[in-house]
Amino acid sequence: MPRPSELLKEMTRYLGYAEPAGGRTVFGASFRERKDLRPTDAWDKGAWCDMYVAQCALAAGGKDMLAVVGDFAWTVGHAQWFKDNGRWHAGTAGIRAGDIVFFDWAGGKKIDAIDHVATVEKVHSARDIQTIDGNIGDSCVRNRRTNACVVGFGRPAYDGRPSVPNLSLAAVLAELGDAPGFPGTVQQGHKGANVRRVQEKLRRRRFKLGPAGVDADFGPDTRAAVRGFQESQGMDATGVVDKRTWVALWEARLKA
Structure with missing residues (x-):
């Protein structure tokens, strides 16, 4: 079963990853292959902040991890999924490492206006968090963020016990991309x-x-x-x- 440290460790492996010049990312290609989606370019070259979260969850803990973190390309749908499952928290009160945090760059607080998703790596205070993000400047990076643009966060159903990754599936998906x-x-x-x-x-x-x-x-x-x-x-x-x-x-x- 999943642990947040497993997800975060996998996410750090991609720090410094930069979107190739052609715009086709490993995260988009993996998501499209897994879901058998078409047309190809719409996914392979699509916005990938949420697909990065899904890819890392799959590689870190296989289907068990993916089931609690969420397998999404659309940030609004991902946040709503947490809410529908009783695991959504508005704002940043009580936020902790491993939570999936959602942003509206305009400063709104509604789920349907969410622009971006990241994963909390460290919490310095309710107003100051460190995240690991995909698709910021077309790269995977760490960020220090205030709570100003945070809509809320979802808390995956981690239980503290080690996951057993599906290594063969993760290996296949991890090789896609330029x-x-x-x-x-x-x-x-x-x-x-x-x-x-x-x-x-x-x-x-x-x-x-x-x-x-x-x-x-x-x-x-x-x-x-x-x-x-x-x-x-x-x-x-x-x-x-x-x-x-x-x-x-x-x-x-x-x-x-």
Whole structure:
């Protein structure tokens, strides 16, 4: 069953994600695939603040987490769902980490005017909260916010026990979307953010990274995982992340 810390941990993995130039996001594509929606571009290139919340819930805790956090693309519908289920709270009194908070940038207090949704990461006071947001400046970011534009918040039915994610489903959905710009060859001996991004994609595709896991250090275990991925895609198994491998880590579908 779900814990708020699991959702927040997953959301932090995407901090720094930027919407690709073509406007097609992993969050929109995931939502559209899951719901079997058409036309494709309306979802893949749509406003994605709420679909980001859904994607992270699914990856963090599978269907159990998604069922309590909500699986929505429309912020108004999401807030109304919380209200219909007796889990809606107006304003910010009693707000806490893991709550799903809804905003009206015009300062109104009605659900049908909501513009944006985020997830509460920290509460400094009822007037000062820290959130993790998607689709702010086309990116995933942290924000400090006052209560001025908050309409209210929904409290998912967390129960404090660990979730059991549907890793295979999350892995498939997490790979949808355009790859970020190729940063240059990533290979054994390299360290840093680009190595971590490669490792995260390998982990989501269920390739073993050895005891160190995702550590931003491209060692022999990561090289072996890259080779395994390349073989699965019919590429030369060099163990070096070239441009073709980089793109495939994001865009290639998992094989059955």
